[in-house]
Amino acid sequence: MSGPVNVPTHWYNVVADLAGYVAEERRPALQVGTHGIRPQLPLSIYRQSVSKEPFIEIPPAVRAQYERWRPTPLVRAHRLERLLNTPARIYYKCEAASPSGSHKLNSAVAQAYYYKKAGVRGLVTGTGAGQWGTALSMACAAYGLECIVYMVRCSYEQKPQRRILMELNGAQVLPSPSLTTEAGRSILAEDPDCPGSLSVASSEAHEIAQEGEGIRYSAGSGDNHVLLHQTVIGQEAVAQMQALGDYPDTVVAALGAGSNFAGIAMPFYQQSQITGRPTRLVAVEPRSCPKLTRGVYMWDHHDALGNTPMSKMYTLGHTFIPSPIHAGGLRYHGAAPVISWMYHEGLIDAVALGQSQVFEAGVTFARAEQLIPAPESAHAIAHVIERAVRARETGKAESILFNLSGHGLMDLASYDKYLSGLLESDSAADEDVERALAKLEPARV
Amino acid sequence: MSGPVNVPTHWYNVVADLAGYVAEERRPALQVGTHGIRPQLPLSIYRQSVSKEPFIEIPPAVRAQYERWRPTPLVRAHRLERLLNTPARIYYKCEAASPSGSHKLNSAVAQAYYYKKAGVRGLVTGTGAGQWGTALSMACAAYGLECIVYMVRCSYEQKPQRRILMELNGAQVLPSPSLTTEAGRSILAEDPDCPGSLSVASSEAHEIAQEGEGIRYSAGSGDNHVLLHQTVIGQEAVAQMQALGDYPDTVVAALGAGSNFAGIAMPFYQQSQITGRPTRLVAVEPRSCPKLTRGVYMWDHHDALGNTPMSKMYTLGHTFIPSPIHAGGLRYHGAAPVISWMYHEGLIDAVALGQSQVFEAGVTFARAEQLIPAPESAHAIAHVIERAVRARETGKAESILFNLSGHGLMDLASYDKYLSGLLESDSAADEDVERALAKLEPARV
Numbered sequence: 001m002s003g004p005v006n007v008p009t010h011w012y013n014v015v016a017d018l019a020g021y022v023a024e025e026r027r028p029a030l031q032v033g034t035h036g037i038r039p040q041l042p043l044s045i046y047r048q049s050v051s052k053e054p055f056i057e058i059p060p061a062v063r064a065q066y067e068r069w070r071p072t073p074l075v076r077a078h079r080l081e082r083l084l085n086t087p088a089r090i091y092y093k094c095e096a097a098s099p100s101g102s103h104k105l106n107s108a109v110a111q112a113y114y115y116k117k118a119g120v121r122g123l124v125t126g127t128g129a130g131q132w133g134t135a136l137s138m139a140c141a142a143y144g145l146e147c148i149v150y151m152v153r154c155s156y157e158q159k160p161q162r163r164i165l166m167e168l169n170g171a172q173v174l175p176s177p178s179l180t181t182e183a184g185r186s187i188l189a190e191d192p193d194c195p196g197s198l199s200v201a202s203s204e205a206h207e208i209a210q211e212g213e214g215i216r217y218s219a220g221s222g223d224n225h226v227l228l229h230q231t232v233i234g235q236e237a238v239a240q241m242q243a244l245g246d247y248p249d250t251v252v253a254a255l256g257a258g259s260n261f262a263g264i265a266m267p268f269y270q271q272s273q274i275t276g277r278p279t280r281l282v283a284v285e286p287r288s289c290p291k292l293t294r295g296v297y298m299w300d301h302h303d304a305l306g307n308t309p310m311s312k313m314y315t316l317g318h319t320f321i322p323s324p325i326h327a328g329g330l331r332y333h334g335a336a337p338v339i340s341w342m343y344h345e346g347l348i349d350a351v352a353l354g355q356s357q358v359f360e361a362g363v364t365f366a367r368a369e370q371l372i373p374a375p376e377s378a379h380a381i382a383h384v385i386e387r388a389v390r391a392r393e394t395g396k397a398e399s400i401l402f403n404l405s406g407h408g409l410m411d412l413a414s415y416d417k418y419l420s421g422l423l424e425s426d427s428a429a430d431e432d433v434e435r436a437l438a439k440l441e442p443a444r445v
Numbered sequence: 446m447s448g449p450v451n452v453p454t455h456w457y458n459v460v461a462d463l464a465g466y467v468a469e470e471r472r473p474a475l476q477v478g479t480h481g482i483r484p485q486l487p488l489s490i491y492r493q494s495v496s497k498e499p500f501i502e503i504p505p506a507v508r509a510q511y512e513r514w515r516p517t518p519l520v521r522a523h524r525l526e527r528l529l530n531t532p533a534r535i536y537y538k539c540e541a542a543s544p545s546g547s548h549k550l551n552s553a554v555a556q557a558y559y560y561k562k563a564g565v566r567g568l569v570t571g572t573g574a575g576q577w578g579t580a581l582s583m584a585c586a587a588y589g590l591e592c593i594v595y596m597v598r599c600s601y602e603q604k605p606q607r608r609i610l611m612e613l614n615g616a617q618v619l620p621s622p623s624l625t626t627e628a629g630r631s632i633l634a635e636d637p638d639c640p641g642s643l644s645v646a647s648s649e650a651h652e653i654a655q656e657g658e659g660i661r662y663s664a665g666s667g668d669n670h671v672l673l674h675q676t677v678i679g680q681e682a683v684a685q686m687q688a689l690g691d692y693p694d695t696v697v698a699a700l701g702a703g704s705n706f707a708g709i710a711m712p713f714y715q716q717s718q719i720t721g722r723p724t725r726l727v728a729v730e731p732r733s734c735p736k737l738t739r740g741v742y743m744w745d746h747h748d749a750l751g752n753t754p755m756s757k758m759y760t761l762g763h764t765f766i767p768s769p770i771h772a773g774g775l776r777y778h779g780a781a782p783v784i785s786w787m788y789h790e791g792l793i794d795a796v797a798l799g800q801s802q803v804f805e806a807g808v809t810f811a812r813a814e815q816l817i818p819a820p821e822s823a824h825a826i827a828h829v830i831e832r833a834v835r836a837r838e839t840g841k842a843e844s845i846l847f848n849l850s851g852h853g854l855m856d857l858a859s860y861d862k863y864l865s866g867l868l869e870s871d872s873a874a875d876e877d878v879e880r881a882l883a884k885l886e887p888a889r890v
Contacts, residue, residue, distance in 0.1 A: 068520075075513075079587070097542075099815045101854075138815045142524070161606070164857040167864060168811050366613050370544045370583040409546075409854045412609040419612060 005239040007063060007070045012231040014266040014338065015224065016054035017273050021341050023050055023224065025309040026299060040209055040217040041225075042118030045111065049225040054270075056228065058110075065109040065142070070232060072097045074240035074401075080368040081388070088391035089246060090384060092404045093237045093264060096371065102406030103260055104135035104220060107229035111218050112139035121214030122146025126176065126201025128256065129155045129328030129376065130162030131406050132220030137171035148215070150176035150204045152331065154195035154324035161410045176201040183207050183305045195324040198256070198332040202303040222257035222302060222336045230263025233403060238267050241401065248279055248401035250387065254379040255283035255292065255350070256329045258336035264403040265348065281348040283339070284379040286330045286358070288429030289322040291315055292343050292350035296440045300334055313340040320436040323429040325355050326414035327375035351383055355426040358382045359418040362408065366415075374406035375414060450684040452508060452515045457676040459711040459783065460669065461499035462718050466786050468495055468669065470754040471744060485654055485662040486670075487563030490556065494670040499715075501673065503555075510554040510587070515677060517542045519685035519846075525813040526833070533836035534691060535829060537849045538682045538709060541816065547851030548705055549580035549665060552674035556663050557584035566659030567591025571621060571646025573701065574600045574773030575607030576819065576851050577665030582616035593660070595621035595649045597776065599640035599769035606855045621646040628652050628750045640769040643701070643777040644749040651752055667702035667747060667781045675708025682846060683712050693724055693846035695832065699824040700728035700737065700795070701774045703781035709848040710793065726793040728784070729824040731775045731803070733874030734767040736760055737788050737795035741885045745779055758785040765881040768874040770800050771859035772820035796828055800871040803827045804863040807853065811860075819851035820859060 015021060041049065048056055058066070077090040095103035115123060122145050127133030133149035140147035149171050156163060156175040163173045176196045177184035183203035187194055194200070209217035219226055234251075241247050251268050253261040265281040272278050285292055291314045300315040302308040315334035316322075322331040335343065342348045362378030364385065365371070373381055380402040391398050408415065417423045460466060486494065493501055503511070522535040540548035560568060567590050572578030578594040585592035594616050601608060601620040608618045621641045622629035628648035632639055639645070654662035664671055679696075686692050696713050698706040710726040717723050730737055736759045745760040747753040760779035761767075767776040780788070787793045807823030809830065810816070818826055825847040836843050853860065862868045 141812055141815060161854070161857045164861045164864075165817065165854070168808065168817060168857070168860055169815065170812055363613065367586055367615055370586060370614065372610065372613060409606070409610070412606045412613070415613055416609045419609075 005071045005236055005243060007066050008058065008232050008235040009063065010055035010057050011228045012235060012267050012270055013051055013054055013056055013228055014262070014269060016052050017270060018338070018341065021338065023337065025311055027309055042114055044114045044118065045225050048228055049223055059113060062110050062113050066106070066232065069098045071236040071240070074237055077369055080365060083364070083368045084385065084388045084392065086388035086392045087395060087397040088388040089397065089399045090388060091241070091248065091401045093233055093401065094404050095233060096404050096407035100131070100135040100138050101409065102131040102135060102374065103230060103233060103263055103403070104132045105138065106232055106263070107220070107226045107259065108135035108139035109142070110229045112143040112145055115216060115218065116143040116145060120145065120216050122148065123218040124148040124205045124208045124212065124215050125218045125220060126150045126198055126205045127220065128152050128198045128331055129374065130159055130166065130410065131329055131374065133166050133171065133173065134162065136218060136220070137166040137169035140171065141169045146215070147171040148208060149173045150178065150201040152176055152196040152198060152201050152328055155328035158326060158328070158414060159410050165410065176204050178204060180204070181207040187304065194321065197304065197321045199302065199304040199318055203305040203307060206303055206307055221259040224338060226259045227262035227266070227336055227338065230259045231266050233263040234265060234267030237264060237401060238271055246399050247277070249398045250280040250282060250400045252282045252284060252380045252383050252400060252402040254330060254376045254405060255285050255335065256376065257332045257334065258339040260403060260405045262336065262339060269347070282383060283348060283350040284383045285350060285352050286325055286327055286379060287352045287354040288325050288426045288432070289316065289331055290352035290433060291333060291335050293352045294433055294437065296437065297340060297344050298440070298443055302334065311337040313337045314343060316433065316436045317440050323426055323432060325426055326411060327358065327379060329376040330379065353379055353382050356423060359415065359423060361385050362415065363418065371404070372408040372412070372415070373404055374408045375411055377403070377405045450516045450681055450688060452511050453503065453677050453680040454508065455500035455502050456673045457680060457712050457715055458496055458499055458501055458673055459707070459714060461497050462715060463783070463786065466783065468782065470756055472754055487559050489559045489563065490670050493673055494668055504558060507555050507558050511551070511677060514543045516681040516685070519682055522814055525810060528809070528813045529830065529833045529837065531833035531837045532840060532842040533833040534842065534844045535833060536686065536693065536846045538678060538846065539849050540678060541849050541852035545576070545580040545583050546854065547576040547580060547819065548675060548678060548708055548848070549577045550583065551677055551708070552665070552671045552704065553580035553584035554587070555674045557588040557590055560661060560663065561588040561590060565590065565661050567593065568663040569593040569650045569653045569657065569660050570663045570665060571595045571643055571650045572665065573597050573643045573776050574819065574821065575604055575611065575855065576774055578611050578616065578618065579607065581663060581665070582611040582614035585616065586614045592616040593653060594618045595623065595646040597621055597641040597643060597646050597773055600773035603771060603773070603859060604855050610855065621649050623649060625649070626652040632749065639766065642749065642766045644747065644763055647748040648750040648752060651748055666704035669783060671704045672707035672711070672781060672783065675704045676711050678708040678848060679710060679712030682709055683716055686846065691844050692722070694843045695725040695727060695845045697727045697729060697825045697828050697845060697847040699775060699821045699850060700730050700780065701821065702777045702779065703784040705848060705850045707781065707784060714792070727828060728793060728795040729828045730795060730797050731770055731772055731824060732797045732799040733770050733871045733877070734761065734776055735797035735878060736778060736780050738797045739878060739882065741882065742785060742789050743885065743888055747779065756782040758782045759788060761878065761881045762885050768871055768877060770871055771856060772803065772824060774821040775824065798824055798827050801868060804860065804868060806830050807860065808863065816849070817853040817857070817860070818849055819853045820856055822848070822850045
C-alpha cells in the first residue's frame with residue numbers, strides 16, 4: 001500500500017508541455033436537421049478544453065467528491081510477480097476502488113458539477129461497456145441531474161447488470177443503435193443486426209442533446225477536458241511511487257479513446273520533462289480496434305454519422321464498427337487528438353492484443369491478486385505480463401506500473417465464457433480492419 | 446471519511462465480558478455413517494473458540510492481509526439524512542470495500558492462515574448468497590488451498606455471477622442440496638424442489654469434510670472464532686466514531702447467524718462496560734427467518750441433518766427451510782450461541798423486516814449514497830430508515846451507525862425484479878414460521 005499521499009489540488013494539462021501541438025477542429029460538412037449545431041459545453045468546460053495552462057485548479061466541491069474515494073490505492077502485485085517468476089516489479093493503480101468501480105467517475109463528477117452550475121437540466125451520453133454510463137449516472141444522481149445513456153447494443157446484451165446498475169442510479173438506458181433517433185434509425189436501416197459502437201452511441205446522444213430542452217451531451221473520453229480530469233490518477237501515482245521508493249520505467253494503460261491512458265501517463269510525461277528521466281508510456285488497444293498501431297493519422301469525425309467537428313487523429317474511420325469484443329470500452333474508432341499527436345511524434349508507444357490473450361491475463365491477475373479486472377484493464381495486464389515474462393528472459397528488473405481502470409464484476413458472464421472455452425474468436429476482426437483501412441486510403445493526409 | 450485509525454492488533458472476545466455465559470456443546474445423537482466425528486478445527490482455532498481472554502493477538506501475517514483493505518471507511522450518510530429530512534446522524538461502516546466485497550474476508554483470511562499452518566490441503570464450506578463462499582475462495586487462492594463451496598440452490602439460481610466469481614478464484618461450486626452427498630440425496634428424496642438453506646449446505650459440507658483426505662470444514666458464521674475475527678470492524682468503528690467527534694446511540698446490523706452483527710456490535714458492548722455509556726445494539730433479521738424475534742431458546746443442531754453438536758440458541762429448528770428470499774445470507778435457522786445468550790439476557794435488541802421494505806430501503810440508500818448494498822445489508826438500512834423517520838417525528842437527534850456488510854453488485858437481478866414490480870412476496874413465510882414453531886413446542890427447555 002501507498003504512503004500518505006494527498007488528492008491533487010489541480011488537474012495537469014499536458015498540452016502546456018507539448019510544443020508544436022495545436023488544438024484545432026474543423027466544422028462538419030453535415031448538420032443535424034435544418035437547425036445549427038447547439039454548443040454543448042458550458043464555458044467553464046470549454047475553457048478547460050482549449051487551455052494551455054499547465055495546471056487548472058480543481059474546484060473545492062469536486063475535490064471534496066474525490067476525497068470520498070481518492071487517493072486510490074497503488075499496490076505492488078507481489079503474488080503476480082511470484083507467479084510469473086519475474087525480476088520485474090509490477091505495480092497497479094487501483095481505480096476499481098471508486099464508487100462506480102472505475103476511473104470514469106473522476107471526470108463524471110467534474111462534468112456534472114460544471115453542467116449543474118451552468119443550469120443544465122440533464123445529460124445524455126453514449127457508453128460502451130457501461131463504465132462511463134455508470135459513473136455519469138452516479139454523478140447525475142449526486143447533482144440532481146437527469147441522465148440518459150445510449151449503451152452500445154452488444155455490451156447492453158453482454159452485460160445486463162450494467163443496465164440495472166445505471167437504472168438503480170436513476171438513469172434511463174437505451175440500447176444503441178435505437179429507434180429513438182434519426183441516427184439510430186438510419187444505421188438500423190442499413191444493418192438491422194448492427195452491434196453498435198461508441199461512435200454510433202455518440203451520434204445518437206448528440207442528436208438528443210441537440211433537440212432536448214436543457215439536455216446537453218457529456219463526453220466520457222477523447223476530449224481534452226476529459227483527459228485533463230483523469231490526471232488525478234497519474235499525479236497520485238507519481239507521489240505514491242516516490243513514497244514507495246521506486247519509479248516506473250514503463251507505464252501501461254488500455255486505450256479506448258484515451259482518457260484512461262492519459263490519466264495515468266501524462267503526469268509521468270510531465271515528470272520526464274522536469275527530471276529528464278524517461279518513462280516509456282504504452283497504450284494497449286484491442287487487435288479488433290487498433291487505431292494507433294494500424295490506423296491512419298488524418299482528419300476525422302468523433303461520431304459515426306459525422307455530425308461532430310473533425311479533429312486530426314489516428315482513426316479507423318468514423319463509420320468503422322469494431323467486432324463485438326467484450327472490452328466494449330475500447331470499441332472506439334479513433335484516439336484522442338492530443339494522444340494521436342504524441343504518438344505521431346514518437347512520444348508514446350502502442351501495442352494491440354487479441355481477446356483470448358487478454359482474458360487469459362485477466363484470469364491470471366484475478367487468481368494472483370484477488371481482484372477481477374474489467375476486460376479493458378485486462379488489456380493493460382496482458383501487456384504487463386508480456387513484459388514481465390520478457391524480463392525473466394533478459395534478466396532486466398524493469399519497474400512497471402499499470403492502471404487498473406475498473407473492476408470486472410459486471411463482466412463475469414464474459415469470464416464465464418472464457419473459462420468454459422466459449423469465448424468468441426476475434427481473428428476475423430483483422431479483415432474488418434483491412435477493409436476499413438482500404439476505405440480510408442483516399443482520405444490520407 | 447474517518448481520521449487516521451489503525452488496523453487493530455487484537456481481536457476482541459466478548460465472552461470475557463459476559464459473566465454467566467457458559468460455552469457448552471452437546472454431542473449429536475446421530476453420526477455420519479459408522480465412523481466417529483473427525484475434529485474439524487485445528488488446535489489454534491479451537492483455542493480461540495473456547496477462549497475467555499478478552500483480547501487475542503492477530504498474527505502479523507493475517508494483520509498484513511487486513512492492511513490490504515483495512516481500516517475500511519466509516520462514512521456519514523449526509524445525502525441519505527437530507528433525503529429523509531431527519532435530525533438523526535447516520536453513519537455506515539463500509540465492509541463492502543474489501544476485495545471480496547464483504548466483511549466475510551476478515552474471517553476467511555484468518556481461517557485460511559490457521560488451516561494452512563495446520564497442514565490442511567483444502568477447505569469445504571456452505572454459503573448462502575455467496576459472500577462467504579467468495580471470501581473463502583479468495584483466501585484459499587491466496588494460501589494455496591483447495592476450496593469446495595456448497596451454495597444454497599435458490600441463491601445459486603438467483604445469483605449466477607457469484608458462482609463465476611468463486612470459480613474465477615479457483616473454487617469448485619456446487620448447488621445444495623446436491624446429489625454428491627448422503628445429506629443432499631436424503632433431502633432431495635423428500636423434496637426434489639428443495640431451495641436449500643445454509644443448514645442444508647452445512648450438512649453437505651460437513652459430510653465432505655468427514656470423508657475427504659486433508660479437507661476440513663470451515664465455518665462462515667455462528668462459531669465463536671468467526672464472531673471473534675469480525676471484531677476488527679467494531680474496534681475500528683469505535684476509534685473512527687471518536688475521531689469524528691461523535692458516538693452512536695444505536696448500532697444496527699443484519700443477522701444471519703451473527704458474525705456480521707457481532708463484528709460491529711461487540712466492541713461497542715465492550716465500550717459500554719468500560720464507560721458506562723450504553724449503545725443500543727439492534728440485530729435485523731428477515732421476517733421469513735426470525736429466529737431471535739420469534740424463535741425458541743433451546744438446544745439445537747447447527748446443520749439440517751443434526752450431525753453437528755447441539756448448542757443452546759434461539760432457533761426455528763435445524764430442519765427449517767426458510768422461504769427463498771434474496772438475502773440468502775440470512776436464511777439460517779439459528780443465532781450464534783453467544784448472541785442468543787445476550788438476547789436472552791436483554792443485552793441486545795432485534796427486529797424482523799419484510800423483503801419489500803428491505804429492497805425499498807436498498808434502492809433509497811443506493812440512490813442517495815451511490816453504493817448498492819447487498820440485500821443482507823439492506824435489512825440494516827431498512828431499520829435505520831425506520832429509526833431516522835421516527836427521529837424526524839420525535840425530534841430526537843439520535844446518532845445511528847450501521848454495518849454495510851457487503852455490496853450488492855452480484856444481486857442486481859434481484860434489484861431489477863424489485864424495480865420492475867416482480868419481487869416475490871414473503872408474506873406466506875409467516876405460516877412457514879408458525880408451522881416450524883409448532884414442531885418445536887415439545888422441545889422447549
